[in-house]
Amino acid sequence: MNIMRKFRPGGASAPSVSQDEANSNPQHTALGLMHLKKLFSEYTHPSHPLTEKERDDKLYNMLPLFCKVFGNSPSSDMMEKFRDILAFCQQVSRLMVSEMRRRASNQSTEAASCAIVKFLEIENSEESSNGWMLLSALNLLAAGDVSLVQVMTSVSVPSTLVKCLYLFFDLPEIENPDTTENGSEFTPRERRILLQKIFVQVLVRLCSHTAPAEELARKDDLTLLFSAITSWCPQHNVMWRKSAAEVLMTLSRHGLTQPVVSYIHNKGCVALCIDNMQRVQELSPLEIVEMFVAVFCFLKDSSEVAQTLLEDFRSCQGYLFLSEFLLK
Structure with a gap:
């Protein structure tokens, strides 16, 4: 999938012609969209009551398809071609907030930051990385219509991500940062850089609107960004301070x-x-x-x-x- 390729430092090997054709083929995209609509309809109107885990699993299974269908399309396509996009956005946003809160609950700041990063970083592949796919889907949604940003804001996505950003200042240094693990395409350092790039892009896209800035103020989390940009942190986490500054600069221009x-x-x-x-x-x-x-x-x-x-x-x-x- 192309989401990952855009962020990888130095670029990645070019996809094969057949991959590009598959991604750009309108027929493939249309079939994917039809399947996505069917899956989401079954999710919202199940034939039998679902447990929370079953609902979450169904949503996770939709994320790679959603990213594949809309990853190379104009953001306006989401509103025009997927009539349930607002409901889909709400469920994806709800899931992200729930996952972040669950990992941060009753933990030290270091333990919480490690748990959140472990969940969000890409693993062996995009499709097998639930947290990465969740963040990738949010990144696409945040680039969409203002109504999507308002939905994300109503579920507290901006304030949740800012809290996570602040926690990342306490991440320990990566062990063996340049050693590729078995079965993984990326080194630990590359995974961290990829996460930082997409994480800050989601926040920058959100803070290009007024609603997230006002939500951060209401939740009393905006002060975390001011604290973050002027706080000391170990050298290996300086990129998160730079990320906080980028988010705050975006907010100052738009929010x-x-x-x-x-x-x-x-x-x-x-x-x-x-x-x-x-x-x-x-x-x-x-x-x-x-x-x-x-x-x-x-x-x-x-x-x-x-x-x-x-x-x-x-x-x-x-x-x-x-x-x-x-x-x-």
Whole structure:
């Protein structure tokens, strides 16, 4: 499938002509779509009551087909050709939130982060990796119509993923990162990079709309992004801090409604950033520069909505800290 190929560092071997033809053949796609509709109809109207596990298994079995049908199509096709797409989106979103919460419940941050990553990373193949396929399906859905994003938001996908992103700061270093395991096409390092790329893409796509930003504010999870971009983390997890900055920059361009700005002001998020940069001794000068860049990009975008956050930066002695840092 092409979802994985797009993310693999350095690219992967080109698919055979027959694979490309199969993926682009309208007849194959139409047959796949018909089968997907049939499977989802059986899922929503089962001939006998299903246990929760049976329902989840049926949904997992649909995900590779969904990704194959819509992975190479315009995102508008989902709304135009699959009339149950909103219901499908709700069920996929519900399953993702449930899986993340189950793995994080009653765990230390390190144990929770490891359990979530183990579930989401690709294994020997895409189709056999339930978590990877779930994330891939969400990635396609997040690129779709705003109504799909609203469905995902109503089920708490944005806030759940941001919580996961924050947990990833506590991931331990990968053991034997460049050793390919038996039967696997990827090294542990490659699997982690693939996960990081698709995970952040889902969040960036979601935060290109206003509803997810407002949900993050309502759930009091938006402050986690501000904390994340200005927190120390071990070198092997720096990519997650960069991911948090990318998500926050996207949100600043597309999601700064008045309620979101008010939340950031009332929670003292700008002051939190400055305090983190001043207080954490382990941060290198280069890391602090990168943090300043992220904060200033956010402030620049916010100034087009209101001057509130720029005032917050001034009142928490942000300009003084900046000048002292530059004069060191």
